[in-house]
Amino acid sequence: MGEMSFMHEEDTRLETTRGRFENVLKRHAELAERLSRDSDKMIFERLQKEFEAARASQTQEVTLDGEQWNDGLLATIRERVHIEADRKAMSGNINNFPESHVEERITYRVGNKVICCLEGPRIGIQYETSFAGEPCELYHCVLESKSFLEKMTVLEHTIPFFLPIRAAENDLLSSNAMRFIDYVGELLQAYVDRREQVRLIKELYGNQIGELYHSLPYHMVEFVVDDSDCKLIVTLRYGDLVSVLPTRVRVLVWSMHQSKKNMSPTILSRKENGSRGSQPNPTRLSYAENALKTLSLPEAYAEIVLNLPQTLQQMYQLRGNS
Structure with a gap:
């Protein structure tokens, strides 16, 4: 009798879970329709073009390993974007300065992340996800701060709405910006891994x-x-x-x-x-x-x-x- 009672409880929990999943699927369909609007596609396309332009104008790309990616380097990147933004604001056109005074445009690659300086006091991070060695989606996150001494905030991004980027911003960005950047990359890659595993079993079986x-x-x-x-x-x-x-x-x-x-x-x-x-x-x-x-x-x-x-x-x- 005890085993039968346990199995009955298991069946009840299964039915509850199935009902929740059905509600999730309904909500997913509604949100997928909302996210397919032109405005959402335009944000991705605009940011993608801006990242491509930043990488096209770079003077060099540096690949970082291990301890090379650290708080000190991130502080250097922040300082560089603020210096360039200040120079451009003062001159009206940064090209008026002699070339020797113009900061190098360096793009940094850290694992699946590409970090570059965008126009204005902004740092852009492009996340390159993959599955089984094959590239998947690109995602973007743009960080901004009013001054070098102020904390950075997430200005805009193309990260799926159901991943907790705002919670990560509140918990990590002000205290450990490097950890925030890494954590968002982990979130995205893990999401793509789980999604592609499900897609693959549907395709194969x-x-x-x-x-x-x-x-x-x-x-x-x-x-x-x-x-x-x-x-x-x-x-x-x-x-x-x-x-x-x-x-x-x-x-x-x-x-x-x-x-x-x-x-x-x-x-x-x-x-x-x-x-x-x-x-x-x-x-x-x-x-x-x-x-x-x-x-x-x-x-x-x-x-x-x-x-x-x-x-x-x-x-x-x-x-x-x-």
Whole structure:
């Protein structure tokens, strides 16, 4: 009775989760429509052109490794943009100054980030995301400060609205600007990794996967695998938005053949007519949960499917012996 009560609670939680996912999907559709407006596309296109112009006018590009990217360098970049902005404001045209007085235009590359000086007292960061070695989207973040001594703020950006850039700005930018820049890069890359993993299993195994739900930042994912042998429900939860592997995983399996074998004709008829009350109790697949915690989603899915027939056979034998 205790086990049946536990399973009932599990089913109730699954239904609650599914309802939440359905609301998320509805909200996603509404927000995706809003974000597809011309004004949002224009912001990206304008910033992209400005970054391209800044890189085209650079005198050199410096690649930084390890400790070369530090608070001192960021302070130097900030000082440079303010000096150039002040000179241009005083002269009306920076080209009036002799070339020797014009600061070098240096672009810095740090991992997946390109940092450059934009017109005015602004620092631009372009984030280059990738998946499996292939480039994905570009994102931009423009930082501004009224003076060298004042804290920087996020002037504008093209980062997805559902990633907490404003919270990161409040928590990090005033106290540790370098950490803020790095953290936003981690947020974006982890989001793209999670999203592309889901996209890939849909592309590779879409004929096996039935329902699939996910939150906007892909930090909650649930999908169903339903075939003639069994039914699996996979639920993934990521500890935070910079995680690429889930921290909480649950895989439940219903072995359909064994349940049909043990059912009376009346109960079997009810099950085939879709009655939830006739569903057999599920079993948690520990090997599947371990795979999902240690491998990428497509790799874990392939391992789960590969070992599933043997696992189901062992389940049949155990139930038969009991």
